Amino acid sequence: MTTAPARRPRGVLALVALYLLFAALFAGLIALGSWQVQRRAWKLDLIQRVEARVHAPPGAPPARTDWSTVSAARDEYRHVRLSGRYLPGRDTYTQAVTELGPGYWLLSPFRTEGGEIVLVNRGFVRERRPAAPSSAGEVTGLLRLSEPGGGFLRRNAPAQERWHSRDVAAIAAARGLDGAAVASYFVDADRTPGADAGPAQEPVGGLTVIKFPNNHLVYALTWFGLALMVAGAAWRVALEQRRRRRAAPPPTDEVR
Template sequence: MSEVRTVTDRDDAPRGKAARAPSLWLTVLSLIAFVVLIALGIWQIERRAWKLALIDRVEQRVHAAAQPIPAPVSWPAVSAANDEYRHVNVTGRFLHDRETLVQAVTEEGPGYWVLTPLQRSDGTQVLINRGFVPSERRDASARRDGNPDGRVEITGLLRITEPKGGFLRNNVPQHNRWYSRDVAAIAAARGLHDVAPFFVDADAGSQSAGGPIGGLTVVRFPNNHLIYALTWFALALMLAGRLFVTFGGGLFRRTRFVHEPAGGPDAAARRTGSDAGTIVEQA
């Protein structure tokens, strides 16, 4: 009579050395990382839905018929979510002697936005971004013919103030260096009062001959959230695969059987190595 014992590929490990199990902390961190990656992917899907809704809302505002700017009583409630990029119109008289040049880079090249206060009949003032001028025309005397003196009607897009400055560059009012359209800071530097907390980007139809180039507002929102989501999910899938190989691979390892008659010439053999199979022991 013989006793038959089967061995699997695990028995290939050298004698006297137990297989090392993964560290508990490594396992916990891997599981946490998997959960975080899935959460990031879901968050990017939600961000994509929000961005698509934003783009649709802005498109509707930009192409809607122009409406008067919000009344002064509602100015404190004006916000980016509810009002930015609304198609608006406003009438008044330009205060050209208080214009402000803000550095800009546009499709026309580097230069400046020309922000000029518009004095309205009710005494309030609105900053108008009349458009772009290249560096060689930054001096107001070089474009005097393009500055209308009388009452004008401006049509354009309502924009929210840009406080403090541009990317890595702060406004320096005392040196008349401006990198963003900060309404409050410009109003203080130019001695303006009762100024709307927003400005208006004039469209191309509002520009005058010889004046700044209007209608250069860029309405574009990057929407790469689907790519980000797929990236996070792919990383989570790769991590899950690694965890499966580490902890679940043994379920699918092949077991090989070799039957040898008791008392045969190899009955007492103890085979080791990559082709190790059944070890048959004498009863």
């Protein structure tokens, strides 16, 4: 009677590899869910800060020395006030789709009392026609960042007067404005108090859409749910292995 040397079955190694895979998947899915929870907290804080800017009393816009550092996180949707006058004959129409239907945004350069030029989105118009002269000496509105290029499929074509985005630098160049004096941002003008949204009141201001998608909770629950499914699959495998061990005949180490 001879005792054979014990050997580790290949099935055990495969089972260890499977459990390592389960562990890696579980850890990765938990990490993704936790990241979405953090993103949700960041998004809620951003929404709160933007709401505070929008509803704050209008203040001074960024100074010329700060134009290069204007950013979405700190400055976009700030409620600002401009004092000066519009420059006539240099209007630009960019395509727009609003709650009032399709049409255009009317952008006009506004020279401030300090000599700077700020593009002002005076509001929505249904047709491209010469803008009525404006004697406004003061404009309030929301600071917006430039929209370079016009998008992947619809590029701006200044030579053909086709504008799909409010690209400050391109519009300033097309209108012969001094680039050094033009602010790096534009301003969405507020709606004139008491004005309705009819054609007679065009351009219609105050149509800025402020919307931040916030689906991070759904994403987090999805990742955590998948992690639970992986844990459940690992548990099922463990139960099946236990059942097989109980049903298997006892091993023998004797060789005749």
